[in-house]
Amino acid sequence: MGETVKGPASYFPSIEAKYGRPIAEWKALIRASGIEKHMEIVAWLKAEHGMGHGHANALVADTLREDRTA
Numbered sequence: 001m002g003e004t005v006k007g008p009a010s011y012f013p014s015i016e017a018k019y020g021r022p023i024a025e026w027k028a029l030i031r032a033s034g035i036e037k038h039m040e041i042v043a044w045l046k047a048e049h050g051m052g053h054g055h056a057n058a059l060v061a062d063t064l065r066e067d068r069t070a
Contacts, residue, residue, distance in 0.1 A: 008058035015055045027063045038064060
């Protein structure tokens with residue numbers, strides 16, 4: 001039996017289904033945006049890409065976490 005995905009990644013299947021792009025593409029867009037602050041990136045995703053707050057927040061949190069641990 002597979003492990004239950006928790007945290008921001010639990011939103012990823014619905015993000016891909018709703019917005020039609022793979023998570024890797026969203027993360028690349030976030031990194032290319034030039035915006036560094038969490039809530040500013042969330043606001044950008046909402047304004048420019050019509051993303052809901054929860055989905056945007058999950059993507060940003062996971063992307064910034066990856067960048068901090070890289």
